[in-house]
Amino acid sequence: MNQNIMSKKVKSLADLKKIKADVQQKMKLREQGEHADKMAQIKVAMATCGIASGAKEVMEFIIDELDYRGVDAIVTQTGCMGYCYAEPTIEVILPEQEPVIYGFVTKDKAREIIEEHVIKGEMVDGVIPITFKTIDEEN
Amino acid sequence: MHILVCGGTGCRASQSEQIIQNLNTELQNTNLESDVKVVTTGCFGFCEKGPVIKVVPDNTFYTEVRPSDAADIVNEHVVKGRPVKRLLYKNPKNDYHVTSTSNIDFYKKQIRIALRNCGFVDPESIDEYIARDGYEALGKCIGELSPEAVIATVKDSGLRGRGGGGFPTGLKWEITRNVENEQKYVVCNADEGDPGAFMDRSILEGDPHSVIEAMAICGYCIGADTGLVYIRAEYPLAINRLKIALAQAREYGLLGEDILGTGFNFEIEIRYGAGAFVCGEETALIHSMEGHRGEPTFKPPFPSVSGYMGKPTNVNNVETFANIPVIINKGAAWFSKIGTEKSKGTKVFALAGKVNNVGLIEVPMGITLREVIFDIGGGIREGKKFKSVQTGGPSGGCLTDKDLDTPIDYDNLIAAGSMMGSGGMIVMDEDDCMVSISKFYLEFTLDESCGKCTPCRIGNKRLHEILDKITKGEGTEEDLERLYMLSNVIKDTSLCGLGQTSPNPVLSTLKNFHDEYKAHVTEGTCPAGQCKDLLKYEIIPDLCTGCTVCYRNCPVGAISGERKLPHYIDQSLCIKCGVCYDKCKFKAIRIA
Numbered sequence: 132m133n134q135n136i137m138s139k140k141v142k143s144l145a146d147l148k149k150i151k152a153d154v155q156q157k158m159k160l161r162e163q164g165e166h167a168d169k170m171a172q173i174k175v176a177m178a179t180c181g182i183a184s185g186a187k188e189v190m191e192f193i194i195d196e197l198d199y200r201g202v203d204a205i206v207t208q209t210g211c212m213g214y215c216y217a218e219p220t221i222e223v224i225l226p227e228q229e230p231v232i233y234g235f236v237t238k239d240k241a242r243e244i245i246e247e248h249v250i251k252g253e254m255v256d257g258v259i260p261i262t263f264k265t266i267d268e269e270n
Numbered sequence: 271m272h273i274l275v276c277g278g279t280g281c282r283a284s285q286s287e288q289i290i291q292n293l294n295t296e297l298q299n300t301n302l303e304s305d306v307k308v309v310t311t312g313c314f315g316f317c318e319k320g321p322v323i324k325v326v327p328d329n330t331f332y333t334e335v336r337p338s339d340a341a342d343i344v345n346e347h348v349v350k351g352r353p354v355k356r357l358l359y360k361n362p363k364n365d366y367h368v369t370s371t372s373n374i375d376f377y378k379k380q381i382r383i384a385l386r387n388c389g390f391v392d393p394e395s396i397d398e399y400i401a402r403d404g405y406e407a408l409g410k411c412i413g414e415l416s417p418e419a420v421i422a423t424v425k426d427s428g429l430r431g432r433g434g435g436g437f438p439t440g441l442k443w444e445i446t447r448n449v450e451n452e453q454k455y456v457v458c459n460a461d462e463g464d465p466g467a468f469m470d471r472s473i474l475e476g477d478p479h480s481v482i483e484a485m486a487i488c489g490y491c492i493g494a495d496t497g498l499v500y501i502r503a504e505y506p507l508a509i510n511r512l513k514i515a516l517a518q519a520r521e522y523g524l525l526g527e528d529i530l531g532t533g534f535n536f537e538i539e540i541r542y543g544a545g546a547f548v549c550g551e552e553t554a555l556i557h558s559m560e561g562h563r564g565e566p567t568f569k570p571p572f573p574s575v576s577g578y579m580g581k582p583t584n585v586n587n588v589e590t591f592a593n594i595p596v597i598i599n600k601g602a603a604w605f606s607k608i609g610t611e612k613s614k615g616t617k618v619f620a621l622a623g624k625v626n627n628v629g630l631i632e633v634p635m636g637i638t639l640r641e642v643i644f645d646i647g648g649g650i651r652e653g654k655k656f657k658s659v660q661t662g663g664p665s666g667g668c669l670t671d672k673d674l675d676t677p678i679d680y681d682n683l684i685a686a687g688s689m690m691g692s693g694g695m696i697v698m699d700e701d702d703c704m705v706s707i708s709k710f711y712l713e714f715t716l717d718e719s720c721g722k723c724t725p726c727r728i729g730n731k732r733l734h735e736i737l738d739k740i741t742k743g744e745g746t747e748e749d750l751e752r753l754y755m756l757s758n759v760i761k762d763t764s765l766c767g768l769g770q771t772s773p774n775p776v777l778s779t780l781k782n783f784h785d786e787y788k789a790h791v792t793e794g795t796c797p798a799g800q801c802k803d804l805l806k807y808e809i810i811p812d813l814c815t816g817c818t819v820c821y822r823n824c825p826v827g828a829i830s831g832e833r834k835l836p837h838y839i840d841q842s843l844c845i846k847c848g849v850c851y852d853k854c855k856f857k858a859i860r861i862a
Contacts (some may be wrong), residue, residue, distance in 0.1 A: 140523035143531050145408035147400060154401035159391060160272050163327040178350055205327045207271075209351035 163205050171204040171249050174222040176210030184218035185237075192238045193221075196245055204249060214259055223248055232259045271306045272347065274384040278313030278475050279468075281321035282284050285337050286310075289321060289577045292340030297348070306348055306778025312476015314389035316376055318628035319359065324389070332357040334787070359736050362626045363646050379646055381608065383616050384432075384469075384592040385632045388476030393511050396518035399479040404844035405524050407598035408483045408490075412534045417447060417491040421571045424491075424594065426602035428614030432469075433459055433550065433587030434691045435767075436613070436680040441596075446492040446574040446584040446706035448771060452730070454494035455583040456485050457573075458591055459555060460501035460508070463547035464663030465714055467694040469618040470588035474501070477592065478515035484594035486525065486536045492584050500555050502545040512540065547664070547718035549765045550692075552577075552585040560827040563721045567773065587692070589618055609635035613679030617690065623660075623697035624651045632677070640674040643697055654699040657798075658782070662691025664718075665771030677757045689771070703800035704783040704791055708775040709737040715772040726769030729760040729860040733776060741801045745791040754780060799861050800844045806862040809850075811836035813858035820850035821861065 141147050155162075163170060175181070175190040186208075194206050214216045214220050216233025223244065233244055234257060247255045274288050275281075290308055297303040308844040314322045317335035323343070330353050332343070333837040340355045358367040359374055371377050382388070391398040400404070411420050425440030445453065458481060462470040474481060485497040486539060501509055516538055527535045541559045549555045549564040556578050558564035577583025593615060597605045605613045619642070622628050626648030639659055643649070649661030650656050658668045667688035669676075676682050680690050698707065712734045721727045736753055739745050757780075764770045780787060789795050796804040809820070809829075816834040828844040831837030839850070851859045 151400050151744040158401050160327045207328045
């Protein structure tokens with residue numbers, strides 16, 4: 132789109148596709164929402180305790196890291212998961228798999244989780260055993 | 271995170287603009303304005319529960335949001351990640367909260383082609399449209415394909431006119447193409463006149479670029495360099511968004527001269543209509559655009575041969591156009607896989623009346639009325655009994671429960687005595703009187719008849735008088751005969767679609783609900799309890815406890831009686847408002 136900054140004219144189909152690729156990146160979030168159940172999901176606990184321990188920075192890091200690696204995954208925030216002693220905590224859900232929760236997630240840990248768990252599907256150290264069951268919203 | 275807020279006319283009327291403002295303020299207060307984007311989109315279709323908001327990527331769907339809820343959405347959902355439960359949609363069948371759109375019955379059976387971008391993109395952003403494959407179809411057509419090849423694709427797709435007639439779109443394009451003339455026109459019919467129908471408005475409000483792109487493609491195919499959108503002036507939001515979209519398309523060089531460097535020129539202008547139903551008919555529409563009186567003229571010559579300013583003109587409706595870019599991008603075979611043998615693709619309906627989920631839906635052709643009304647529509651309100659469904663607006667007919675399992679397509683609906691029309695679908699329950707319903711539709715055509723043909727101008731007036739007489743309990747059995755005869759005369763002797771179809775509501779109800787008409791004329795009763803002149807409210811002495819509630823609520827003082835003793839209604843004073851019936855806790859009032 133660069134050469135079009137002066138005049139916004141789209142001069143060819145290739146130009147058009149360039150704009151498309153550009154904007155698509157910005158709209159990725161919405162596209163993901165359409166088929167959320169087929170993608171990896173990472174939930175970052177962002178209650179007071181999580182934010183105080185740096186969850187916001189970790190979340191930003193995760194988003195950037197996934198973008199950088201070109202991994203299609205949904206990053207959302209969630210409330211306190213109850214493991215306040217282990218903040219920041221994140222929950223990783225791969226399609227059709229049980230959720231896994233990691234505690235004490237620093238940026239380095241987050242990178243490791245993305246590399247090993249999200250991309251290769253192999254769990255890494257730091258898993259917190261899930262001590263509760265969540266009831267489905269509809270039940 | 272993106273927060274998508276519906277900016278369609280319906281949701282705006284219930285303050286969605288204020289919600290957007292409040293959301294932005296709240297986001298600023300929490301320093302999140304750079305992380306969360308609030309997007310104004312087109313109609314989500316779920317107008318009944320508006321204003322609606324969708325939060326992505328977690329796909330949370332909020333309904334009936336008020337401006338004051340913005341704080342909770344930001345503080346709870348955005349900051350803490352907890353959906354705001356009280357704003358979630360509740361399944362009417364079991365009262366459970368549903369978080370995600372994919373779990374809402376209303377959306378489950380829908381396939382959104384014409385509405386693909388409604389509720390997803392910001393209609394005022396051409397970039398977002400481009401990100402959703404926008405203008406790629408146009409680029410492909412004018413850059414790589416011959417007009418004949420494009421027409422062949424449209425023909426093969428089996429797309430038929432969505433305005434009501436159901437004429438094959440590709441064939442129409444081919445006919446217009448084959449007429450030799452230096453100047454030709456593409457016209458988009460956005461004169462949506464059916465009462466309660468708002469498909470075209472929603473498309474123009476939610477995804478105006480899809481129509482612009484398709485009109486340019488059509489122009490390329492038929493050899494036209496000018497497009498005209500005929501839109502009613504009472505659609506201000508749609509006009510506004512269309513104007514913005516046109517300006518953006520021009521700025522990007524997707525309209526104008528030498529589009530995408532191919533040498534193809536195309537420009538679109540807007541023409542305003544004053545909102546006359548008859549101007550949906552293409553010859554009347556063209557006359558109105560030319561500045562003449564909006565009256566239909568005899569066909570042939572068809573507009574394809576001699577239309578706007580006497581030049582070959584291709585008229586298609588908004589929804590038809592909205593399908594075109596997808597057909598080009600995904601191919602005719604993909605499109606024709608959806609639907610029935612003779613009706614391909616999907617159809618947008620404005621679902622209204624006595625169903626739980628009122629709104630705009632897009633369903634594949636061939637879906638049954640039962641699925642639409644009971645699955646998507648969520649069944650009849652308050653658990654009442656389904657009685658009839660009216661399709662096709664004032665030109666259509668009323669279908670009954672025996673038609674519920676008929677697959678919906680152009681031909682089946684006509685065979686059942688109704689029609690597809692532009693897509694109005696009004697559901698009626700046991701409380702609706704079919705005589706009154708047909709009277710209502712006739713009132714509409716009576717107002718909208720242009721007056722050119724005597725049978726339509728005067729015949730419909732007489733039909734209305736007879737129906738009025740019947741609802742007042744003064745009808746006779748001969749009146750039913752007369753209704754039938756007169757209806758057929760009007761059908762046979764009117765020039766345009768308006769007159770030819772105006773008696774349809776009468777004929778279809780006469781056929782499907784003959785007993786109800788009979789009850790009105792022979793017994794002087796209205797089985798649905800709607801025709802006021804035929805009702806009589808009575809107190810059943812055995813059930814009346816003398817609580818005086820009816821006495822105190824009667825607005826005209828027609829009820830009298832001693833406390834703790836049965837009361838009595840003075841029929842000469844009663845105005846049949848039904849307040850006593852609604853207020854009585856002991857079911858001691860009956861309608862005779």
